[in-house]
Amino acid sequence: MVNEEKIIPDDKIDLRGVLCPINFVKTKLKLEMMDAGQVLEVILDDGEPLRSVPRSIKEEGHKIIKVENIENAYRLLIRKA
Template structure:
């Protein structure tokens, strides 16, 4: 299945909690409801915390993909919950 149309991208490899989430929030403010943000975060603490915070803010994670270097690629639909 092809990816949805991506409206914004953010690479947060090497960015620790909670800065990664703050940056994600700011990026999400730039796009409209229903648009898609592509996010790359590290495994470990970021994967433990960021997806949960995104959900708590009312956005929907529509895809999770493990990249060859061990980091994760998430597609987030703004205000999708």
């Protein structure tokens, strides 16, 4: 894992219960408000959101630096490109 030690996110967005592709659009808009190099924490539901959103984030050029299973959902840390 890259820099396993505590990465403190600069911003957070909880997308549990938000469907595709709105969850990706919300992530994208949030990232647009941030500076390059900053880290966004995204909470996603398992299933379709976890299948689609990380892939789209990668296509936009951002870096997913951590993926973590939390109760019934996943926590992603994204470093803005």
